[in-house]
Structures are given as C-alpha cells and as structure tokens.
Amino acid sequence: MVILPSSFKNSPRYLNEYTQDAFTYVRKYGRPDLFITFTCNPTWTEIKEEMMIGQKPMDRHDIVARVFRIKVQKLVALLT
Incomplete structure (x- = not known):
C-alpha cells in the first residue's frame, strides 16, 4: 500500500x-459573487512576439505564464 x-x-x-x-x-x-474561468491561448500575439525562431510555447513556459498573469491582472483591474 x-x-x-x-x-x-x-x-x-x-x-x-x-x-x-x-x-x-x-x-x-x-x-463569491462572481466566478470567472480564464484560459491561456498559446497563439496570442504577445507570446508569439517573444519566441525565438523555432521555439514553441511549450518550450518557454515562463513567457506563457508571464503573459497570462498580465492579462489576468488587466481583467481584474477592469472588474474593480
């Protein structure tokens, strides 16, 4: 066991x-008054612009996480 x-x-x-x-x-x-689900799209232009030639979003999870966090912060700022 x-x-x-x-x-x-x-x-x-x-x-x-x-x-x-x-x-x-x-x-x-x-x-909670509101429940929001927010997903990340690896084809966002902000992510693609930061990739080097030949890289994929799964190779640079740090960039994907950073862009996702920025977008969530913008959404939270809009809601408050």
Missing part, C-alpha cells in the same frame, strides 16, 4: 487539502 503526500498533485490528500483551502476562503471572505 502506498500513501501519497499532499504535495503529490491530484492525489486524494492534495485534493482534500485544496478543498479545505477553498472552504477557508469562503469562511473568511464570504461566498
């Missing part, structure tokens, strides 16, 4: 800890 730690992604302990964290946020801040 193998028991996976909560640091192992998608293990039962990880999912339980993740759920408990979500309940803690709701308990502290109240129920």
